[in-house]
Amino acid sequence: MSLKYKVTVDGTAYTVEVEELGGVASAPAAAFAPVARVAPAAPAPVAAPAPTPAPAAVPVAAPVAAGTSTIEAPMPGKVLDVKVAVGATVNSGDLVLMLEAMKMENEIFAPTAGTVKEVRVKSGDSVNTGDVLIVLG
Numbered sequence: 757m758s759l760k761y762k763v764t765v766d767g768t769a770y771t772v773e774v775e776e777l778g779g780v781a782s783a784p785a786a787a788f789a790p791v792a793r794v795a796p797a798a799p800a801p802v803a804a805p806a807p808t809p810a811p812a813a814v815p816v817a818a819p820v821a822a823g824t825s826t827i828e829a830p831m832p833g834k835v836l837d838v839k840v841a842v843g844a845t846v847n848s849g850d851l852v853l854m855l856e857a858m859k860m861e862n863e864i865f866a867p868t869a870g871t872v873k874e875v876r877v878k879s880g881d882s883v884n885t886g887d888v889l890i891v892l893g
Contacts, residue, residue: 825868827890829883833857837879840890844872852890855883868892 758775836854840846846866853864870892877889 824873824891824893825870826888827852827864827866827892829855829885829887829889830864831855831857831862832884833862833882835877835879835881835883835889836861838875838877838890840872840875842872842875846870846872846892853877864889866890866892 758773761772761774763770763772833855834857836856838853840850840852846852847869848866850866851863852866852872855862855864872890873893874891875889876891877883877887883889
């Protein structure tokens with residue numbers, strides 16, 4: 757003896773036939789109609805990344821006059837002591853500044869002879885590589 761059933765799954769109707777095999781109860785055999793494939797939903801549109809804000813303007817050190825030379829920080833650090841003052845005459849190789857970097861004291865020497873026109877740092881100032889420390893004329 758076989759029984760027919762109509763089963764609806766997610767809006768799709770299937771006809772199912774169940775047959776009794778007699779004696780011992782067993783799992784019913786069922787014949788299903790083929791399952792219709794559904795295309796996956798389109799992915800949600802992805803928003804464009806927000807534009808990156810322009811970096812803040814970095815203050816630029818005052819330019820140096822023609823015929824002058826500069827002594828720049830060779831590394832980032834903290835000025836410990838300025839050994840010269842405006843108007844002082846220095847020779848090439850004279851000690852002009854002490855700079856602490858990575859827990860070490862570094863001596864900064866004049867690269868050329870000249871007169872100190874500007875001292876742009878003071879003891880305790882933090883400096884970055886390339887910052888102008890002293891201007892010689």
